[in-house]
Amino acid sequence: MNRRPFLKLVSALTIAGALAANAASAETIRIGAVAPKTGPLAGGATVTQWPSIYLWVEQVNAAGGLTVDGEQMMIELIEYDDQTNPGETIKAVQRLATQDDAHFIIAPYGTGLNLAAAPLFDRYGYPQIAVSAITDQQAELAAKFPNMFFTLGTTTALAADVVKVLTDMRDAGQMGDKVAMVNVADAFGIELATAAKPLFEEAGFDIVYETSYPLGTQDLSPVIKGAAAAEPDAFVAWSYPPDTFGLTEQAMIENLDVKAFYTAVATPFPGYGARFGSAAEGVLGAGGVNPDSPAFMEYAAAHEAVTGAKPDYWASATTYASLEILGQSIEAVGLDREAVTAHLREATFDTILGPISFDENNSNADFWTVGQWQGGVFRGVASRGRDGTVPVILKDGWE
Template sequence: MSHPTRRTVIQGSAAALGTLAIAPPLLAQAAPVRIGYSMSRTGPWTVGAQTSQEPNYILWAEQQNAAGGLNVQGVRRPIELIGVDDRSDMETVIRTYERLMGSERVDLVLPPWGSSANFAVAPLANRHGYPFLAPTALSRRLVELRLPFFFLMLQQPAAMVGAPVDMLREIAFNPRFFYASVGTAFPMFREVMTPTGAEGVMGMGSWNRRSSPGAQAYFEAHVARHNREPDRWASGHTWAALEILSAAVARVGLDRRAIRDFVAGNTHRTIVGDIRFSGSENVGTPGTVGQWQRGEFEVVWPRAVATAALNPNKPAW
C-alpha cells in the first residue's frame, strides 16, 4: 500500500479520499487527541461503512470539538480524527492499523467496518493494547478468542436468532411472517421496497428514535449533519461505542489499559440501552426483533424494549 503523504484538515466533509483528518484550527493550547481508523469509502463495503459507521465518527468528533474538545480527565482537548480509505481491501485495512498503532502511535483507534475486517484487526489491536469497541462485527469466534481489549457492541447471532424464535412461540407461528436479517434496518431497505413493500417485514434491529431521549437527539443530529437517516441497528451501536469511549476518557484519561478496564468493568448507559460486557460480548442489551411499520423500523420484541406492538399480519406484496 502506498501511504498517504498529506492530511487534509477539514471541518464538516467526509469526501476526501486517502487520509481524512478533522481538527478545528482554533482549539488551541491543549494538544489534540489523535484518533485513527480505516473505513471503506470505495469498493463493495462502502454502503455498510458509510451507512453505519463513518458518519457517526465524524458527527461525534464534530460535536466533541464544538464543546471544546474531548474531555480527558477534566481537560478539553481537540480531536484530530484520522481516517483512511481502505478501499474495501483487507490488506489495506491491516497495514493501516499496523501503521496507526505502530509507527504513528495514535492515542486511540476506532474499528473498521464489518466482521471480516474486525476479525483481521482485533488481535493486532489487542497486541498493541488499544481498546476496540466494534459496532459492526458478528462472529461467535471473536468472542471465543477472548481478547481482553476487544468488545463487540452488537448482540451476537445466538441472541438475535433466539429473539424471533421466542416471539414466534409466543404468538403461534404462521407463515405470514417474513424475517430478512442483516440489512433490514437500513433506510435503503424501506426505499428499495417502496411504496409499501417493507411494511410488516421483520429483521435484525435494536433501536429507533423513540428508544430513549438520547436516541432522539442523536437521530436529529445525524440527519442534520449528513442529510440522511442512520440505520436502526449498527448506527446506534456505533454511537453507543463512542458514548462509552467518551465516558472512559473523561474518567481515566488516555491510558489505554485503564480505558480497557473501565469498559470491561462497568455497565454503560447508552442510546441503545445499558451495555455491559462478559469478556468481549455485550450481554447487557437483549436480542431484539425489528419490524417496518408505517415507515419506521420499530422494535417489537422483547416487550421490555419495544417501541411498538408486533403486527402479526404482514400485508401481502
C-alpha cells in the first residue's frame, strides 16, 4: 500500500532525469579549451585567455546559446591545464578531439603551445584561430596548417610601428635621434630586437646603447644605468612580463630622462597601470585598443562583472573577438568543421575590435601595434587598419 507512491515518485524522477540528460546532450555544443593554469605562462593566460573564454561562454549561454540550423544550442566548456608544457598541450588536444568529442577547440595560448597543437588541429580538421601566436612565418605556417588563422599581427609589424612612432616624434622636433635598445634574451625578445635594429638604422636613428639580459634577471639596474649613461632620447625594451615591470621600476629609481619609454609584452596589462599609477603616464608598449569605442567599453564592463578582473588593453579583446568569430561561423554554417573553416576564409566578421577578415595567408591584416598609457588608460597610438588611434604624448618624468 505504502510502496506505490514511492515507486511512482522514483520512476517519475528517473524518467525526468533521463529526459533532462537527453535534452542536455542533444543540444549542447562541446567546446574544448586548453591553456596554462600553471607554469611560466600561467600569469599571462589567466589575465588574457581564460577570463575571455569564461565571459564568452557565459554570455552565449545567457542569451540561450548559439543558433545552429534554427535550433538553440547551449555551450558546454571542457577545459584543461597544459602546465605550459607542449607535451601536455598535445595530449589535451588529442583528448578533446578523440575522447571528449569536442565540436570545436579554442586555440591554445602562446606561440610555442599553439604550434605544438597545430599538427593535431590540422589532422582532426579543427579550425585554430590563434591569438597569442605572433610570428613572421604566417604564410609558411598557413600553407602547412591550412586550418590555422592568425589574429594578433606579425613580429615585424610590431617592431616597425615602434620605429615609425619614434620617427614621427623625431621628425616633429620632439626629440633627437639617440635610441637605447635592450632585449630579453629569449625567443620573442630576440626576434623583435632582430627585426627592429635594421629598421632603426634605416630610419636614421643612432643606437647609442644596446644590450640584452637573460630571462628571469632580477637586478635590472645595470641595464637602466648603462642606458642612462648613453643619454638617449628614447628607451626601447623588447621585454617579457617580469622584466617589463622590473625595467620600469628601475627607470623610476634612476629617474631615467627620456622623451619616449617603451617596454613590450605586459605593458597593456591592467596590473601595470595599477602598480605604477601616475608614473606609467606616457609609457609606450606593445599592443593597444581603442578604449573609447562603445564595443570595447561594454566588453570591459562585462569582463569585470563576470570574471572579477579587468581585461588587458591588447590580446584580451582579440581573444574575445576570436571567439565571436568562431560563434558567428557556427551560426552561419553549423557544426561541420570543414564548412566553418571555409567560412572563416571567406566571411568578414563583426567583432568588438571592428570588422575582421582573413587574407590568403589566413591572417588578419588589421591589428593594433603600439599603445601608450594616457590618463590611466592604455590607448592605441599606432595600428594597421584600426580606427581610434590617438596622438603620442611625450614622456615627462616619473612623478
